[in-house]
Amino acid sequence: MNTALLDVRNVSRQFGGLKATDDVSFKLNEGEIVGLIGSNGAGKTTLVNLVTGHLKPSRGEIMFCGQDITGHKPHVLARRGLMRTFQIVQPFNDLTALDNVAAAAMFTGHTRSFSGAREQADVALSNLGIGHCRDHLPVRMTLAERKRLELARAWVARPKLLFLDEVNAGLNSGEIEGVLGMIRKIAAEGVAIVIIEHLMKVVKGLCPRLIVLHRGQLLASGPTDEIARNPSVIEAYLGARGAAAMLGEQP
Amino acid sequence: MTVQITQVILNGVLLGGLYAAMAAGFSLVWGVLNIINIMQGSAVVLGSYAAYFAWRYTGLNPLLAIAVAGPLLFGVGWVLQRFLIQRVVAAPVLITLVFTFGLDLVLNNAMISFFSADYRKIEGVFPTAPLTFGALTLPVDRLLAAVVGIGAAFALHLYLHKSRLGRAIVAVRMDRQTAELMGVRVELIYAMTFGLGLAMAGIAGCLLAAIFPTSPLNSAHYLHIAFVACVLGGLGSVLGAVAGGLLLGIVESLGSLFVGAEYGTTVAAVILLLMLFTRPQGLMGRAGYE
Amino acid sequence: MNSRVLLAIAIAVIGAAACAGLPLILAGEPYLMRLVTMFSLLLVLAASWNIVGGFTGYPSFATGAFFGLGAYAAAILQARGLDWRLALIVAGIAGAVLAAPVGYGVLRLRGHYFAVASLMLGAILRELTTGWSDLTGGGMGLTVAGAGGDPERLAAFSLRISLALAVLTVLLGAAIKWSRLGFGLDCIRMNETAAAGIGVDAQKLKTYAFTLSSVTSAIAGGVYAGWIGYIDPTDVYDVMWSVKPIVAVLLGGVGTILGPIIGAALFVALEEIVWRNVLSFSSGGLGVLIVLLLLVLPAGVLPSLVSRKRRP
């Protein structure tokens, strides 16, 4: 009896007449790193919102650690170890970096005291390489630092499953390398991670498995190499011209 | 009983026509500038005074006084927006609300100082005998005012969708940043919009002056009506405001028949709250405006 | 942490001293006594509003609704022979009983929609109070026996109790701001989506804040009813009871502990000046004051002074 960490079953979500997510099913195991890819508007962020409770599915169900969490509120899921970062960073602007992270430690239920929360936050900041920003307000930090701040906020909550929504968007290649290093470090602690990206290049080295969305539907799911060679994926995902470029890029 | 209910619904429709005119400008300003204009009620009263004095000194029919009150209020709105409101337009809701509340205090008390709070009534303009259809009666003045009110709201709607400037206003409402990138001068659009909003208030004021006694003390009630009609109909949509106004008129009339005359407005307010809970985008609005 | 404890102790000590001393010092100055009572009640409302409007960032215009509710609850109970202390407590409970469910519903709305809904609450309560005339006296108003007996004792008593309530409300604000609840409200104010993402139960915390703020507002209404001795719906549900506390907090500094104190004092003083010097335009004068305040000092006096000091 092997229950998956996350089991998404036939989930759909409509906005008016538009099906943003259409009958999507997939499973995740503990400690797995998976890439969730698809072009803009493929429904990646909607799917994340559905799983993390920011949106309610119109149909279908979602199981987490063997329990039905369909329609549960985001704060409940966060406390149960289902965390996410946002595509556009969402720091608390009037709190220092330390308190940004301390809030996560406190409200995900790992401590009730301020001093305890700040201690944990301190460790998290150092761990993610932004200990020097401890007393800075988010506005004084670079985008890369703020991305790491979001990671720290997620990490301090000791999640079982972490969704990273376009965590590399807007960063240069050096910064991306740094963040990817952090992600590996977090994954090494046994946290299952879903990386949402539209650049397949970024996730290829990191994720053994990919899930591809196209127009709200699950197009393919499987080992990265296989997916990368799947012509329908390449065509749907990159268009005919991109497909050629992609295939040409193969080593 | 059916005759009575039909009569009551008719009354509601006539009242609703006036409400529609009051709410249309309010809704436009809310939608485009993202400002709740607490001053709207007083602006309506200012329009009523324009109509009253025009009638008093030149005998002008209050329905024609629209030609005076509309431009006058447009000017007032344009200047207010350009020189005062523009400075807080990007501030949080709380600030803009309290700000227009302060402006309302000034305008309302200025009117009390200049015109006194006594009720003034235009009379002798419309025939007093109502139109009758069997057992149903339609007062001529209310009928005309309601028709002109809804007509003015439709004219505003057409202006917004057919004219260049109107379309620029709609563009700013939809997406300010993009409109800015496309070369729309947002500050000017704001001033235009606020001017149009107050002009609609002025027109509504003329219609009200044709029927009701005018006094600055009415302003709070007018504002309340604009609120409810606007939220019922959906924010930022002129046609929504018309629908909301008509609905509010009918609800108030039926409410005072079935629940009691003193609860007519309470029924409307409760419906508003329920509406906010269940469908905050209103009857005709789209989700996402906030 | 230490400076916070010191500040709280200072507020409590100064407040207690004022409660004990002011009624004696001002015994020969009934007018000043009245002004200080007015200031205290405004401070209660301002500090209460600050919990929702300042800490949580929800632009509530419902202060007047709960003020009126408390005034009527206390007045009706006192007229039925209940002791004034019990009447005030029940007024507070009435505030909570209404605020909790209403808050739970209304606080799902944001921005303008929340503001409008909270504004409507007062209008609805006013109409219901007016309509339910068997209980409330309707438009005829209600006379309140009050607690103090003769006017002088009533004045001293009202001053003492409103001051005490003000001190308690300010301390309540401080306690919330420096607690887990306040930390959560901070997160909600800055970014509600992100707050939910890190486990903050926004709906619950907001409802707590709204309810606590309504309890103190309602008790203030009860104190007011006993002090003035006569209430009617247009008077106690006046939208001014919602707006004045907001202006006071804006004047002093939104979301701060001392802001409501400074703001309420300045507001009462400014209002008094306008009222004395401008006869028939005094409400308009208040409007001018509001407009100027928002144009010149949008952040409030306290933050403006602090930021001045910080700058080189």
Add this chain to the structure above:
Amino acid sequence: MQRRELLVGMAATLVAPAIVRAQGAEELRIGAPLPLTGPLAPEGQKQKRGYDLWVKEVEKSGGFQIGDRRVPVRIIFSDYQSATPRAVQACDQLVTQQRVHALFSPFGSGAAKASSAIAERYRVPMIAPTASSREVYDQGFKYLFGTFTPNETLTEPLGDMVLAKAPTIKRVAIFSRNDLLPLALSAEMKKSAAKRNLELVFDEKFAIGSLDFASALTQMRGANPEWVFVGGYVNDLVQVRTQMRDLGLKPQVLTMIAGPAYEEFTQALHAAAENISSAAWWHPAVRYEGVDIFGRTESFVQKFQAMYSAVPDYIEASAAAAGAILQLAARKAGSLEGPALRDALASLDVMTFYGPISFGPTGQVERLLPPVFQIQGGKPVVLAPSSIAQGELRLGIA
């Protein structure tokens, strides 16, 4: 920089208007808190017109006669913004800081009642020109005097008159604004109707600020009343009357209080105002020979018209009467001291342009008979009391 200047400026203004204390030459100071802004502003302005006219007359006559001296009079106004607590605060401020010798109470029964405690505490006589409810005067206060008789004195004579003229009338409808005075009058009307075995077929209230009465009136029409009583203010009553006409609602008797007392009412309604009956505490058509500064009622009306180009109504007259009465009491007392003035007021028994004035044990005026009148030929005609009656009640409305 700008900010600092503003702050300094604010601080300076705070200190500047130091408390004004009594000083210098002797004068009679009267405190008059008025609702000059806010919902009661129209009434506040009316009260002020009455006071201003009186002060002007006193100034013309060279001041107050106190014993063998002539003393100038000054009214200190204060706007209480239609808010009762402000009214109380204003009274307190006027007494303790402006050291007024007497107070004219704020508008209406509620505010008068709340502020009368101030007068009582400081032993400053207070004359209430616009408070009629008995509860205002039942507090056992010694320093409060009122120029309005209790509310039932308006409805009782109406009841007598209507039944004398039309004994067949049985069905009564009452429609009232949900507001202090209209409600109180409706309550009295209900009692007067019950006393005469009339059937109450419709009894509704309308919300303050209502713009449309058609629904309620449609219902009223269904109840087929013979006598309709409407309580409200001018703006409500004009609207109710217009919509009654639109809906073809034609009772034999239509009574409206307190609108027809105002000129605006007949101006706004023209023919539709015809035969509407009403009652008020005073009316310009009454005729009294007063010993006060205004003398005859006609002379008061003339002076008022000369100053304001308008006919005075009962609020304006009552406000002016409050001044005239205070003046008579001061002459009698020969002093400006509160207790002396109070005793003189309590024992006053004189005729004024406003009517006979003597205050009962509670301080409310006695013996004044409020006139009943009806709009006939576009003008109000007094029907009662019989001593000053100018015509008879007519039935039916247009």
